[in-house]
Amino acid sequence: MSLIAVRNLSQTYGDHTVLERINLEVAEQEFCAIVGASGCGKSTFLRLLLSEEKPSRGEIHLDGAPLADEPTADRGVVFQRYSVFPHLTVMENLILPLEIRSSRLLGRLFGAQRRATKDKAEHLLERVGLSHVRDAYPKTLSGGMQQRLAIAQAIISKPKVLLLDEPFGALDPGTRARMHEIILALWQEEKMTVFMVTHDLKEGFKLGTRLLVFDKLRWDPHAPEAYGATITYDLPLDDRRSLPPELIEAASNEEPPHKPIFGNEGPRDVLH
Numbered sequence: 001m002s003l004i005a006v007r008n009l010s011q012t013y014g015d016h017t018v019l020e021r022i023n024l025e026v027a028e029q030e031f032c033a034i035v036g037a038s039g040c041g042k043s044t045f046l047r048l049l050l051s052e053e054k055p056s057r058g059e060i061h062l063d064g065a066p067l068a069d070e071p072t073a074d075r076g077v078v079f080q081r082y083s084v085f086p087h088l089t090v091m092e093n094l095i096l097p098l099e100i101r102s103s104r105l106l107g108r109l110f111g112a113q114r115r116a117t118k119d120k121a122e123h124l125l126e127r128v129g130l131s132h133v134r135d136a137y138p139k140t141l142s143g144g145m146q147q148r149l150a151i152a153q154a155i156i157s158k159p160k161v162l163l164l165d166e167p168f169g170a171l172d173p174g175t176r177a178r179m180h181e182i183i184l185a186l187w188q189e190e191k192m193t194v195f196m197v198t199h200d201l202k203e204g205f206k207l208g209t210r211l212l213v214f215d216k217l218r219w220d221p222h223a224p225e226a227y228g229a230t231i232t233y234d235l236p237l238d239d240r241r242s243l244p245p246e247l248i249e250a251a252s253n254e255e256p257p258h259k260p261i262f263g264n265e266g267p268r269d270v271l272h
């Protein structure tokens with residue numbers, strides 16, 4: 001059975017259709033890289049997976065049940081900009097999600113539970129290479145370190161699904177390469193299912209087990225907001241020889257990756 005099942009999902013804001021009839025089945029421990037033109041609705045899709053918004057139409061199931069109405073501990077998220085709390089130390093930032101969760105149940109963490117939480121946090125800090133700065137405040141850390149903290153914070157609650165929205169987009173190439181190693185190691189260790197939005201097709205190729213390309217199948221130049229994007233290509237990345245040549249070419253291109261992968265010659269119909 002799929003871990004995530006998306007059925008006939010559409011998202012509309014007023015007259016603006018952003019996503020249209022998305023259908024998708026994702027098994028446990030897949031790493032889905034999501035690419036597509038700027039503004040085509042990739043982040044909107046992640047927000048729907050997180051339950052930050054409700055879909056206008058269609059449904060999403062997690063483990064066979066409809067998604068909870070609000071974000072829950074089974075889904076972690078990391079955004080491009082560091083989402084850590086500036087007034088808390090590295091360790092306090094890391095323990096906070098667990099404290100918030102337990103405070104709903106018990107009021108606060110104490111005794112053995114508090115110690116177990118600290119041990120877990122220490123282990124994660126070591127995994128992301130931040131043990132030596134556990135008592136530092138985020139503003140004293142580099143961008144890459146802050147982002148490693150954000151990743152640790154997102155996975156400390158052991159989510160089944162990790163949502164990454166351009167998590168490495170603001171980092172320099174050397175730091176990015178190091179982050180790739182860290183995220184791959186954590187993905188394998190924690191056995192999570194990952195959805196990662198990226199503008200960098202090479203990054204998608206490198207990290208993903210599957211590449212999802214979002215694009216519009218229908219396009220009306222007189223009403224550009226009338227139709228939404230859907231998944232136009234869903235490609236397993238274990239056998240790269242089966243990939244369409246235009247994708248291989250786009251991935252080896254050094255151009256900034258913000259332009260649409262398939263341009264206007266892609267799989268969309270142009271309506272006049």
Ligand SMILES: Nc1ncnc2c1ncn2[C@@H]1O[C@H](COP(=O)(O)OP(=O)(O)OP(=O)(O)O)[C@@H](O)[C@H]1O
Nearest residue numbers: 013016018036037038039040041042043044045197
């Ligand atoms: N709450 C909202 N209300 C109205 N419009 C919205 C809302 N959320 C998103 N949109 C619109 O949906 C479209 C898709 O936005 P989204 O951020 O999902 O695209 P994206 O593919 O992630 O873009 P980028 O690659 O540039 O980050 C945009 O035109 C945006 O203005």
